[in-house]
Amino acid sequence: MTTIGTPAPASRGMTRKQRRLTLIGLALGVLGLAAGLVLYSLSGSITLFQSPTDVVEKNLQPGTRMRLGGLVEGGSVRRGENMEVAFAITDGRTTIPVAYRGILPDLFREGQGVVTEGVLGPDRSFRADSVLARHDENYMPKEVADSLKRQGHWKPGDPAPNPNAPARQR
Amino acid sequence: MSPEIGHYALVLGLALALFQSVVPIWGSRKGDATLMATAPSVALGQFVFVTLAFAVLTHAYLVSDFSVENVYLNSHSSKPLIYKISGVWGNHEGSMLLWVVILTLFSALVALFGRNLPLSLKANVLAVQGWITVAFLVFILKTSNPFARLAPAPFEGRDLNPLLQDVGLAIHPPLLYLGYVGFSMSFAFAVAALIDGKIDAAWARWVRPWTLVAWIFLTAGISMGSYWAYYELGWGGWWFWDPVENASLMPWLAGTALLHSAIVMEKREALKVWTVLLAILTFSLSLLGTFLVRSGVLTSVHAFAVDPERGVFILAILVAFIGGSLALYAWRAPLLKQGGLFAPVSREGALVFNNLFLTASCAAVFVGTLYPLALETLTGAKISVGPPFFNWTFGPLMVPLVIAMTFGPLVAWKRGDLLAVAQRLTVALVVGIAAIAVTYAVTTGGPVLAPLFVGLAAFIIVGAMVDIAERTQLFRAPASVSFARARGLPRAAWGTAVAHAGVGVMLLGIVGETAYKQETIVQMRPGDSVQVAGYDLTLQALVPVQGPNYRDLVARLQVREGGVPVGMMEPAKRLYTARNMPTTEAALKTRGVSQLYVSPGDATADGSIAMRFFYKPMVLLIWIGTLVMMLGGLLSLSDRRLRVGAPKPSARRAAAVQAAE
Numbered sequence: 128m129t130t131i132g133t134p135a136p137a138s139r140g141m142t143r144k145q146r147r148l149t150l151i152g153l154a155l156g157v158l159g160l161a162a163g164l165v166l167y168s169l170s171g172s173i174t175l176f177q178s179p180t181d182v183v184e185k186n187l188q189p190g191t192r193m194r195l196g197g198l199v200e201g202g203s204v205r206r207g208e209n210m211e212v213a214f215a216i217t218d219g220r221t222t223i224p225v226a227y228r229g230i231l232p233d234l235f236r237e238g239q240g241v242v243t244e245g246v247l248g249p250d251r252s253f254r255a256d257s258v259l260a261r262h263d264e265n266y267m268p269k270e271v272a273d274s275l276k277r278q279g280h281w282k283p284g285d286p287a288p289n290p291n292a293p294a295r296q297r
Numbered sequence: 298m299s300p301e302i303g304h305y306a307l308v309l310g311l312a313l314a315l316f317q318s319v320v321p322i323w324g325s326r327k328g329d330a331t332l333m334a335t336a337p338s339v340a341l342g343q344f345v346f347v348t349l350a351f352a353v354l355t356h357a358y359l360v361s362d363f364s365v366e367n368v369y370l371n372s373h374s375s376k377p378l379i380y381k382i383s384g385v386w387g388n389h390e391g392s393m394l395l396w397v398v399i400l401t402l403f404s405a406l407v408a409l410f411g412r413n414l415p416l417s418l419k420a421n422v423l424a425v426q427g428w429i430t431v432a433f434l435v436f437i438l439k440t441s442n443p444f445a446r447l448a449p450a451p452f453e454g455r456d457l458n459p460l461l462q463d464v465g466l467a468i469h470p471p472l473l474y475l476g477y478v479g480f481s482m483s484f485a486f487a488v489a490a491l492i493d494g495k496i497d498a499a500w501a502r503w504v505r506p507w508t509l510v511a512w513i514f515l516t517a518g519i520s521m522g523s524y525w526a527y528y529e530l531g532w533g534g535w536w537f538w539d540p541v542e543n544a545s546l547m548p549w550l551a552g553t554a555l556l557h558s559a560i561v562m563e564k565r566e567a568l569k570v571w572t573v574l575l576a577i578l579t580f581s582l583s584l585l586g587t588f589l590v591r592s593g594v595l596t597s598v599h600a601f602a603v604d605p606e607r608g609v610f611i612l613a614i615l616v617a618f619i620g621g622s623l624a625l626y627a628w629r630a631p632l633l634k635q636g637g638l639f640a641p642v643s644r645e646g647a648l649v650f651n652n653l654f655l656t657a658s659c660a661a662v663f664v665g666t667l668y669p670l671a672l673e674t675l676t677g678a679k680i681s682v683g684p685p686f687f688n689w690t691f692g693p694l695m696v697p698l699v700i701a702m703t704f705g706p707l708v709a710w711k712r713g714d715l716l717a718v719a720q721r722l723t724v725a726l727v728v729g730i731a732a733i734a735v736t737y738a739v740t741t742g743g744p745v746l747a748p749l750f751v752g753l754a755a756f757i758i759v760g761a762m763v764d765i766a767e768r769t770q771l772f773r774a775p776a777s778v779s780f781a782r783a784r785g786l787p788r789a790a791w792g793t794a795v796a797h798a799g800v801g802v803m804l805l806g807i808v809g810e811t812a813y814k815q816e817t818i819v820q821m822r823p824g825d826s827v828q829v830a831g832y833d834l835t836l837q838a839l840v841p842v843q844g845p846n847y848r849d850l851v852a853r854l855q856v857r858e859g860g861v862p863v864g865m866m867e868p869a870k871r872l873y874t875a876r877n878m879p880t881t882e883a884a885l886k887t888r889g890v891s892q893l894y895v896s897p898g899d900a901t902a903d904g905s906i907a908m909r910f911f912y913k914p915m916v917l918l919i920w921i922g923t924l925v926m927m928l929g930g931l932l933s934l935s936d937r938r939l940r941v942g943a944p945k946p947s948a949r950r951a952a953a954v955q956a957a958e
Binding site for chain 1: 531638639640641649658678689693880897899906909
C-alpha cells in the first residue's frame with residue numbers, strides 16, 4: 128500500500144522519505160486505533176452460549192449474563208398478566224425455567240428450538256430480556272442443534288423436531 | 298417448457314464457460330488475436346444459455362409445475378403473480394441461478410461495450426469472469442440443481458416462506474446480487490492487469506464505472522433489505538449488526554474505498570498497487586458474503602434452513618479464488634510501476650485517509666462477524682458478539698471519516714492548504730454549531746452526544762453545498778456566470794457533492810431514530826387508548842380478514858393528533874395457511890419524515906392483544922439518505938469522461954508524466 132514511487136524533487140518541503148513516513152505513521156495510527164477499539168469492545172460485548180446442562184455442570188453463578196438455548200418444553204408455556212410469559216427450556220437432560228415479559232416472536236412454539244438472552248437468577252431460573260426470532264420454521268439455531276446432538280436427542284440429517292416438517296427435504 | 302431444457306442449457310453454459318476460461322487467455326499469452334477474439338461471442342452465448350435456464354425455471358413457477366421439486370417447496374398455486382416470480386430467487390437454488398445469470402450478464406456487457414478495450418486485457422478479463430462462472434455453474438449443477446423432479450408430482454406446493462412474500466424482498470436479492478456480482482468486474486480487471494503485469498490510468502477509467510454500477514446496486518440492495526427488516530419483521534429495528542447484514546456491509550465498505558482510490562489512480566496514476574488489492578478484497582468479501590449467507594455457519598436472525606455440504610463447496614470456491622488472487626498479487630504486483638507523488642495534505646492524501654478509515658472499519662466489522670466462528674473452531678466456546686461491539690468500533694471510526702469527507706473535495710490535488718479549506722467551510726461550521734444549539738434547546742432527554750451528531754450531519758450537508766458553491770463561484774460572481782459554471786461542472790463533481798450530502802442526510806436519520814425514538818408496549822382491549830409522542834391511538838376493533846393465501850386478525854386503530862383524527866392504522870397478526878406459519882404485519886403512519894409504528898403481539902383468550910408502539914422521528918431520512926447517495930453515484934456515472942471511453946494509454950501516460958513534473 129505504498130503510494131510514493133518516482134523520485135521527488137526534494138525542494139518542496141518534505142523529502143520523499145518524510146512523506147512516506149508520514150503516510151506509514153498515519154496508517155499505523157489508524158490501524159492501532161481500530162485494533163484498540165476492537166479489543167476494548169470485544170471484552171465488553173460478548174455473551175456466551177450455554178445449554179441447560181451447561182448451567183448445571185459448569186455450576187454457573189446467579190447474575191451470569193448469557194444466551195440460553197434449547198427446546199421449548201412441551202406444555203410449559205404459561206401466559207400471565209401484563210405480557211408475562213413463563214416457559215421452560217430443555218436439552219432433554221436438564222430443564223431450566225425461563226421468565227420473559229414482552230411480545231414473543233411469531234415462530235415461538237412448544238417443542239421448537241429457541242435461543243434466549245438474559246441473566247441467570249437464583250435457584251437456576253432464567254430471566255430473559257430477549258427471545259431470538261427466526262425467519263424459517265425449519266431453521267434450528269446452530270448452537271441448539273449442537274447441544275441437542277451432544278445429548279443424543281437430535282441427529283444431523285434429521286429434520287428439525289417440527290410436526291409440520293416436510294416429508295422430503297433435500 | 299420442459300424443465301430438462303433448463304438443465305441442459307446450464308450444462309451448455311458450463312461448456313462455454315470452460316472454453317472461455319482457457320482459450321482467450323491462452324491466446325493472450327501466445328499473442329494470438331484469433332483465439333483472443335473468441336471471448337466476446339462465447340460470453341454472449343453463455344449469457345443466452347444461463348438466461349434460458351432462468352426463464353425455464355420462472356416458467357415452471359408461473360404455471361405452478363409442482364413436478365419440479367424447487368417449485369413444490371417454494372410455491373403455491375394461490376400465490377399472487379409477483380410472488381410466483383420472486384419465488385424463483387426466494388430459495389437457495391434459484392438465488393444461486395440468479396447469481397450466475399447476473400455474472401454472465403456482466404461478462405456479456407464487457408463483450409458488447411468493451412470495443413475500445415485493448416484486445417489482450419479484454420480477453421484476460423473475460424477469461425477471469427469465465428473462471429468464476431465455471432465455479433458457480435459446477436456448484437449449481439453438483440449441489441443445488443433447481444430442476445430436480447419429483448415423481449409423482451404433488452398436487453399442491455408448500456408455499457414460499459411468508460416473510461419473503463413482500464415487494465421489498467422481491468426486489469432485494471436481485472439488487473444485492475447486482476452489487477455483489479458487479480464487483481466481479483473490478484476483480485476480473487485487477488487479475489487481468491496482474492497477469493499482464495501492466496496497469497495505467499486507462500485501466501482505472503474502465504474499472505471505475507463498473508465499480509460505480511456495482512456500488513449503486515449494492516447500496517440499493519442493502520437499503521432495501523434494511524427497510525424490509527424494519528417494516529416486515531415487526532421489531533422496529535433497521536439494522537441489527539447481524540452476520541448476514543454485515544456480510545453485505547463489508548463489500549460495501551471495501552467497494553466505497555475502491556471507488557475513491559480508483560479516482561486517485563485515474564487522475565494521478567498513484568495508488569496503483571493498493572487499488573488492485575482493494576479490487577481483489579472487495580470481490581473476496583462479496584464471495585465471503587455469499588458463503589456466510591448460503592452456508593449457515595453463523596447464527597443469524599436472518600438465517601434460513603441451509604445445507605452444510607453446500608457450505609463446504611462454497612468455502613472451496615472462496616479459498617480457491619481469494620487464495621489464488623492474493624498469491625497472484627504477491628507474485629505480480631511488484632511489476633506494476635509506481636506513479637504520482639503527493640503531499641500528505643492534498644486531495645490524494647484525503648482519499649488515502651478515506652481509504653484507511655474505510656478499510657479499518659471494514660476490518661472491525663470483519664473481526665466482529667467472524668470472531669465467534671474462529672473462537673468456536675479453536676476452543677469450542679460458543680459466543681455471540683452484540684451490537685455494542687459494532688457501535689463502539691464502527692462508530693468512532695466513522696466520525697473522522699465523515700469529517701474528512703467534507704474537507705476532501707475542497708483540497709487541491711498534489712498539495713493542499715488545510716487552513717484555506719477550513720476558511721471556506723466557515724458557513725458549514727456555523728450552521729453545524731447552530732444545529733447543535735437548536736437541538737439542545739428544542740429536545741428534552743436523549744443522549745448528551747446526540748445534538749453533536751445532529752450538528753455533524755448539518756456540517757456535512759452544508760459542506761457539500763459549499764463545495765458546489767465554491768466551484769461555481771456562487772454569490773461571488775454574477776448569477777449568470779455561476780449558472781454557466783454549474784452547467785459546465787463535470788457531473789462527477791456534482792456526484793461527489795450529492796453523494797456526500799446523502800451521507801449527512803442518512804446520519805441525521807440515524808441520530809433521530811436512535812436518540813429520540815419513543816417506545817411503549819401495552820395490553821389493549823377494543824375501546825382502549827394509548828398515547829405516544831403526542832398522538833392518541835384508539836383500538837376500535839379486532840377484525841378477522843381472509844386474504845388470498847392467508848388469514849388476518851386486523852387491529853383497527855384510529856390515530857388522533859391533538860384530538861384531530863389523522864387516519865387509521867391497521868396492523869395485523871397473519872397466518873399463512875399453507876405452512877401454518879404466523880407472521881406479524883406492522884402498520885406504519887408517515888408524518889413528514891417521521892413515522893408511527895405499531896406491531897401487534899398475540900391475542901389472548903380474554904379478547905385483549907399486546908401492542909408495541911414506536912414513534913420514530915426522522916427515520917425515513919435513513920433510506921432517503923441512501924437514495925441521495927445513489928443519485929450521487931448515478932450523476933457521477935453519467936460523467937462525460939466515463940462515456941467517451943479511455944484515451945490511448947500511451948498519450949495518457951505521457952500527459953500524466955508531464956503533469957507530475
